[in-house]
Amino acid sequence: MSKYILALDQGTTSSRAIVFDKGGQIISVAQKEFTQIYPKAGWVEHDPMEIWATQIGVANEAIAKAGLTAQDIAAIGITNQRETTVVWDKTTGKPIYNAIVWQCRRTADICDDLRNRGYAEMIRNKTGLVVDAYFSGTKIKWILDNVEGAREKAERGELLFGNIDTWLIWNLTGGKVHVTDYSNASRTMLYNIYELKWDEEILEILNIPKSMLPEVKPSSCIYGYTTVDVIGGEIPIAGDAGDQQAALFGQGCYREGMAKNTYGTGCFMLMNTGEKPVRSKNGLLTTIAWGVDGKVEYALEGSIFIAGAVIQWLRDELRMIKSAAESEEYATAVEDSNGVYVVPAFVGMGAPYWDMYARGTIVGLTRGAKKEHIIRAALESMAYQTMDVLKAMEEDSGISLSALKVDGGAVANNFLMQFQSDILNVDVYRPKVIETTALGAAYLAGLAVGYWENKEEILNNWAVDRKFEPNMDEEKRAKLVKGWHKAVKRALDWEKEE
Ligand SMILES: Nc1ncnc2c1ncn2[C@@H]1O[C@H](COP(=O)(O)OP(=O)(O)O)[C@@H](O)[C@H]1O
Numbered sequence: 001m002s003k004y005i006l007a008l009d010q011g012t013t014s015s016r017a018i019v020f021d022k023g024g025q026i027i028s029v030a031q032k033e034f035t036q037i038y039p040k041a042g043w044v045e046h047d048p049m050e051i052w053a054t055q056i057g058v059a060n061e062a063i064a065k066a067g068l069t070a071q072d073i074a075a076i077g078i079t080n081q082r083e084t085t086v087v088w089d090k091t092t093g094k095p096i097y098n099a100i101v102w103q104c105r106r107t108a109d110i111c112d113d114l115r116n117r118g119y120a121e122m123i124r125n126k127t128g129l130v131v132d133a134y135f136s137g138t139k140i141k142w143i144l145d146n147v148e149g150a151r152e153k154a155e156r157g158e159l160l161f162g163n164i165d166t167w168l169i170w171n172l173t174g175g176k177v178h179v180t181d182y183s184n185a186s187r188t189m190l191y192n193i194y195e196l197k198w199d200e201e202i203l204e205i206l207n208i209p210k211s212m213l214p215e216v217k218p219s220s221c222i223y224g225y226t227t228v229d230v231i232g233g234e235i236p237i238a239g240d241a242g243d244q245q246a247a248l249f250g251q252g253c254y255r256e257g258m259a260k261n262t263y264g265t266g267c268f269m270l271m272n273t274g275e276k277p278v279r280s281k282n283g284l285l286t287t288i289a290w291g292v293d294g295k296v297e298y299a300l301e302g303s304i305f306i307a308g309a310v311i312q313w314l315r316d317e318l319r320m321i322k323s324a325a326e327s328e329e330y331a332t333a334v335e336d337s338n339g340v341y342v343v344p345a346f347v348g349m350g351a352p353y354w355d356m357y358a359r360g361t362i363v364g365l366t367r368g369a370k371k372e373h374i375i376r377a378a379l380e381s382m383a384y385q386t387m388d389v390l391k392a393m394e395e396d397s398g399i400s401l402s403a404l405k406v407d408g409g410a411v412a413n414n415f416l417m418q419f420q421s422d423i424l425n426v427d428v429y430r431p432k433v434i435e436t437t438a439l440g441a442a443y444l445a446g447l448a449v450g451y452w453e454n455k456e457e458i459l460n461n462w463a464v465d466r467k468f469e470p471n472m473d474e475e476k477r478a479k480l481v482k483g484w485h486k487a488v489k490r491a492l493d494w495e496k497e498e
Pocket residue numbers: 011012013014263264265266307308309310311312324325326327328408409410411412413
């Protein structure tokens with residue numbers, strides 16, 4: 001019987017498991033949303049045990065749905081929401097605090113302190129990152145400083161840190177393996193992406209014992225084997241990458257200058273820069289794309305914190321729509337947004353603004369503003385934010401993009417895709433398989449165990465579903481973009497003024 005690859009895609013709002021075949025086609029999917037915990041304004045947490053329970057639950061469900069057993073799975077690939085931080089007790093395997101999510105702003109003051117002490121430049125030079133509450137480093141420090149007894153335990157070597165990939169691999173292997181891959185390590189703000197090692201100086205400044213940190217490995221290799229009790233067999237875990245890097249891999253962006261944009265909870269544009277790390281002058285991050293085929297490759301990244309999440313907000317908090325998909329009907333029921341702009345800076349703004357104190361705003365309201373206009377403006381905000389990032393990327397790389405490959409849940413929205421193409425004035429390509437994050441993790445795992453021979457074989461699997469071409473005149477585009485930038489100014493620095 002032919003074998004399959006299982007990808008575990010642990011995202012910000014749901015745990016997903018997908019079984020792929022050799023053609024990169026989806027055989028079965030299982031997905032489960034889990035609890036978002038907001039203990040205070042600007043704070044976001046997840047329960048690591050719930051993450052593990054939902055993830056292993058959907059993994060078993062996806063195998064069963066496909067009519068398979070663990071013996072039919074050639075390898076497992078892991079991909080994860082990045083930066084989200086778990087600290088657990090090495091002996092009991094129990095987390096000592098909830099996972100602090102990438103969106104959480106609680107460590108903004110630790111970041112301000114790092115900047116005031118003049119460390120921002122050094123950190124950027126070593127890690128490729130902007131000092132921001134987004135990354136894991138200050139989240140680990142917060143846990144050690146605020147959970148009773150944590151620092152002493154950490155110093156005695158009794159605690160382990162991991163991003164969600166590490167946490168899942170630890171649990172899948174029955175607490176035997178404590179590893180991560182280059183791409184995830186590069187999001188901690190503790191990893192020197194040029195020398196490929198944990199950075200002693202930054203660890204000392206943040207007062208984090210090195211013994212807590214996982215071993216850093218390539219993104220495609222065998223890390224360990226699942227235990228029979230969790231999934232019914234000893235399956236090699238052979239792929240690991242942060243979800244955005246996995247999507248870049250899944251989209252087949254293997255050559256320098258190739259880029260993709262993923263529209264999930266947030267929106268993340270990554271451009272492959274090959275074996276050269278490119279330093280951004282325009283607020284982008286330099287990050288590790290992956291370690292594959294014995295070499296490490298880099299990417300430029302524009303991170304947008306809120307994208308599809310603004311649609312969830314319309315659904316869950318404002319209760320303007322019943323489902324995310326419904327947003328398209330409302331948006332196309334009107335000609336334009338009637339001058340309304342939504343800036344969804346709910347957790348500050350990422351690239352290229354990097355303002356931890358920005359907050360969401362709706363501007364341009366008149367008596368004629370309808371619900372349809374607000375919904376449309378919310379969708380448009382994803383496209384405008386992407387435009388800001390793409391401009392920065394073009395300036396940094398010197399490459400002018402003539403087309404953009406897209407993926408992620410929100411690309412199902414045809415209105416959004418057309419508006420994106422109009423606002424960027426480039427072609428937008430939506431592939432047949434939009435689950436490219438999971439697909440990338442599957443490819444990484446499959447390559448490690450010889451399921452796929454090489455990247456060339458994988459490239460043959462990529463197929464376009466629909467191409468969106470720009471259809472907006474320059475004058476209109478310029479007017480809309482000008483309005484967006486005026487709106488962003490209103491959102492910036494908001495929390496600081498208080
Ligand atoms: N048709 C749609 N139109 C707009 N947004 C959508 C649509 N379908 C899903 N979304 C948004 O996409 C996101 C889910 O995408 P997904 O790739 O699963 O995200 P994640 O991996 O971050 O959990 C949600 O935030 C949801 O609001």
